[in-house]
Amino acid sequence: xxxxxxxxxxxxxxxxxxxxxxxxxxxxxxxACLAYIPEVQLGDYVIIHVGFAISRVDEEEALKTLExxxxxxxxxxxxxxTMGPGMDEPAVVSDDGTPVSGVFGAPVTGAPxxxx
Amino acid sequence: xxxLDEYRDPVLAAKLVAEIHRITTRPWTLMEVCGGQTHTIxxxxxxxxxxxxxxMIHGPGCPVCVTPLEQVDKALAIAAxxxxxxxxxxxxxxxxxxxxxxxxxxxxxxxxxxVYSPLDALKIAVANPDxxxxxxxxxxxxxxxxxxxxxxxxxxxxxxxxxxxxxxVLVPPAMTALLESPNNRVQGFLAAGHVCAVMGWTEYExxxxxxxxxxxxxxxxxxxxxxxxxxxxxxxxxxxHEVENQYVRAVRREGVPLAxxxxxxVFEVGERTWRGVGEIPxxxxxxxxxxxxxxxxxxxxxxxxxxxxxxxxxxxxxLTGEKVPLDCTAYGAICTPQKPLGAPMVSAEGTCAAFFAAxxxxxxxxxxxxxxxxxxxxPISGGGAATTAEAAR
Numbered sequence: 001x002x003x004x005x006x007x008x009x010x011x012x013x014x015x016x017x018x019x020x021x022x023x024x025x026x027x028x029x030x031x032a033c034l035a036y037i038p039e040v041q042l043g044d045y046v047i048i049h050v051g052f053a054i055s056r057v058d059e060e061e062a063l064k065t066l067e068x069x070x071x072x073x074x075x076x077x078x079x080x081x082t083m084g085p086g087m088d089e090p091a092v093v094s095d096d097g098t099p100v101s102g103v104f105g106a107p108v109t110g111a112p113x114x115x116x
Numbered sequence: 117x118x119x120l121d122e123y124r125d126p127v128l129a130a131k132l133v134a135e136i137h138r139i140t141t142r143p144w145t146l147m148e149v150c151g152g153q154t155h156t157i158x159x160x161x162x163x164x165x166x167x168x169x170x171x172m173i174h175g176p177g178c179p180v181c182v183t184p185l186e187q188v189d190k191a192l193a194i195a196a197x198x199x200x201x202x203x204x205x206x207x208x209x210x211x212x213x214x215x216x217x218x219x220x221x222x223x224x225x226x227x228x229x230x231v232y233s234p235l236d237a238l239k240i241a242v243a244n245p246d247x248x249x250x251x252x253x254x255x256x257x258x259x260x261x262x263x264x265x266x267x268x269x270x271x272x273x274x275x276x277x278x279x280x281x282x283x284x285v286l287v288p289p290a291m292t293a294l295l296e297s298p299n300n301r302v303q304g305f306l307a308a309g310h311v312c313a314v315m316g317w318t319e320y321e322x323x324x325x326x327x328x329x330x331x332x333x334x335x336x337x338x339x340x341x342x343x344x345x346x347x348x349x350x351x352x353x354x355x356x357h358e359v360e361n362q363y364v365r366a367v368r369r370e371g372v373p374l375a376x377x378x379x380x381x382v383f384e385v386g387e388r389t390w391r392g393v394g395e396i397p398x399x400x401x402x403x404x405x406x407x408x409x410x411x412x413x414x415x416x417x418x419x420x421x422x423x424x425x426x427x428x429x430x431x432x433x434x435l436t437g438e439k440v441p442l443d444c445t446a447y448g449a450i451c452t453p454q455k456p457l458g459a460p461m462v463s464a465e466g467t468c469a470a471f472f473a474a475x476x477x478x479x480x481x482x483x484x485x486x487x488x489x490x491x492x493x494x495p496i497s498g499g500g501a502a503t504t505a506e507a508a509r
Contacts, residue, residue: 003152003336003465004152004309004310004313004336005120006118006119006120006260006366008118008137016273018265018269024117026120028125030232033233033235033262033265034267035263035374036374036375036378037372037374038374045118045119047310047313047366049234049258049259049262049310050205050232050233050234050258050259050262051232051233051234051235051262052233052261052262052265053262054258054310054313054371054372054375055313055314055366055367057119057365057366058334058364058365058366059365061364061365062119062122062365064364078455086137105390
């Protein structure tokens, strides 16, 4: 019940005085109330929660977050390169950026980010 | 799907995990508030990928789980009436009350219907003018705009055969209650992204300052959670305690003003009992007096009903993060998603259900033995909060 899902607004209409619309979730279309996000436009992404749009997804911010994340691996590698072998058990990062050993000992084996 | 798949990229996730490992020098204990976040963290094994010593405590943010037994029993009393069509979000149907649950009641002939949105319940009321339609209005601040709109629309359109059984809870008072607890070990919070989408985060600023805890407004996808954890640990490592927003694409500081206006038009803040936690002052919404005619508790005069939690269930300690499901003797043995004892096993967002779905601690060690007497223990009376807390010790 509590999960909010992002979807694209594909129809906006007035339903007896209540702003309503249709929202597309990757092919599945559902009715949703748009009353709280009056600035919403056709094609916008909104987060739908129990049939109500509770937020408009900011496309620019969404892309920015991904860009920052994409550059982070390089920063990590650069940082690690400057560390040298001075630490007792320096963190080791494999080619794909996964820590394979480190001060914390626990190897990470493809846990997060799997298909969901 | 756009805005979902991108935030599940395993390569980016690995980079974030590496960065968390790189900056962490000490053990830290964080709490993710929302059950949706718990589900992602456990399912994706995010907690297990963190540096040793960094612990995620799973918070109380599952509305199904914290709805007090009294409210479930009131729902059952109302739903059993022949003149009533009882409507609810699907998750509430299997929440055990003192004697039965809504699903069992439905099987015995009660008219109980699952709706996706409270506006669907309103439609059912319009289509059945000779029946009383009741909606079980549970949830955190995220469902409040929807539930408030249903009541306000019923008033505007004169749909008088519609009413709501309200059990609304609020996040900031629960966080404060946890921080005030002498047992508290939480050093930083991942705040619930969608609660903050509605309400903004100004309420969290005094909490971060007073208790000197970082609070990071965080989304629900694996990358969101990893970045939220990274931001919280970075604050802790640098000795900062601020409210930061990881979920920038969906949350603004002021939230959604129109939704807040609608909430406070229909509801006012009042004390609320949390299942397994007890009463927390000013921790929920109740209907304002001007909407009293839509209050199902008054309409059907459902009085106080005693709380009888299952004695083996440690839901209270689970909800406050003092224990994990693996500490529970009932988990996986006499308590499963098919036959739950307590609410955290009912909802997919509940900590116990999330652990069970991920197969945690289910290595055949705990199987139901007919010799085990646990299933026959009589329910004990008294307040749910004290009961479950005692059972936990």
